[in-house]
Amino acid sequence: MIDKVLNLRIFTDEDxxxxxxxxxxxGDILLVSQFTLYADCRKGRRPSFSGSCPPxxxxxxxxxxxxxxxxxxxxQVATGEFGEEMFLDFTxxxxxxxxxxxxxx
Amino acid sequence: MIDKVLNLRIFTDEDxxxxxxxxxxxGDILLVSQFTLYADCRKGRRPSFSGSCPPxxxxxxxxxxxxxxxxxxxxQVATGEFGEEMFLDFTxxxxxxxxxxxxxx
Numbered sequence: 620m621i622d623k624v625l626n627l628r629i630f631t632d633e634d635x636x637x638x639x640x641x642x643x644x645x646g647d648i649l650l651v652s653q654f655t656l657y658a659d660c661r662k663g664r665r666p667s668f669s670g671s672c673p674p675x676x677x678x679x680x681x682x683x684x685x686x687x688x689x690x691x692x693x694x695q696v697a698t699g700e701f702g703e704e705m706f707l708d709f710t711x712x713x714x715x716x717x718x719x720x721x722x723x724x
Numbered sequence: 725m726i727d728k729v730l731n732l733r734i735f736t737d738e739d740x741x742x743x744x745x746x747x748x749x750x751g752d753i754l755l756v757s758q759f760t761l762y763a764d765c766r767k768g769r770r771p772s773f774s775g776s777c778p779p780x781x782x783x784x785x786x787x788x789x790x791x792x793x794x795x796x797x798x799x800q801v802a803t804g805e806f807g808e809e810m811f812l813d814f815t816x817x818x819x820x821x822x823x824x825x826x827x828x829x
Contacts, residue, residue, distance in 0.1 A: 623765065623769075626769045627765060627769055627770075627771065628769050628770045628771070629771065637770075637771075640769065651819055653818075653819055653821055655818065655819070655820045655821055655822055656822070656823060658822045658823075660728065660732060660822065660824055660829075661828070661829055664728075664731045664732055664733050664745065665732075665733045665742075666732065666733070666734065666742075666822060699819070704817075704818065705819060706816070706817055707815065707816040708813075708814075708815050709813075709814070709816070710811050710812065711811070711812040711814070712809075712810075712811055712812075713758075713760065713809065713810070714756055714760070714804070714810055714812050715758075715760045716760055716761055717760055717761075717763045717765065717771060718761060718763075718823070719765055723766070724765075724766055
């Protein structure tokens with residue numbers, strides 16, 4: 620999955636084509652854990668988060684991910700604070716949003 | 725799907741619990757079409773967008789969605805420009821990101 624993220628061709632080249640990966644452009648990366656991505660909203664109006672990993676298991680997994688990405692990424696690796704309430708300011712160019720689900724890879 | 729989006733309890737109440745929906749807080753909404761969400765990244769390093777809807781079919785569908793949301797939403801409804809390159813500036817509180825896939829509802 621890390622190899623996929625770092626090498627996926629989702630950045631434009633000089634011809635404005637999606638030919639470059641994060642590695643190609645020596646880009647930085649921001650990793651933020653988010654248990655809400657596992658929300659199950661099929662029933663009623665209240666999302667169920669029972670499919671999300673408990674924090675005591677998820678936090679070490681996230682730490683390992685950060686360490687592995689740091690050793691493989693071409694640029695800076697910033698992270699969110701695990702389990703904390705945050706405000707993430709960012710600019711989505713494109714817009715491009717790509718979902719990589721390890722269950723489907 | 726519109727009913728689900730407008731009534732899902734994903735905003736905090738005065739006790740900091742996720743009890744309020746967009747309707748409860750009379751919130752505004754920003755709709756942005758994004759064919760990249762349909763990217764298939766399973767093979768190789770180049771995402772395939774062949775599963776995405778062609779623009780001549782997708783644009784009228786998006787217009788209809790915007791009209792339907794406008795007639796049902798409690799507040800302002802802003803939209804992106806269909807098919808245009810944009811920069812989206814926003815602040816993700818939480819962070820909370822929830823995926824609603826009509827194929828799975």
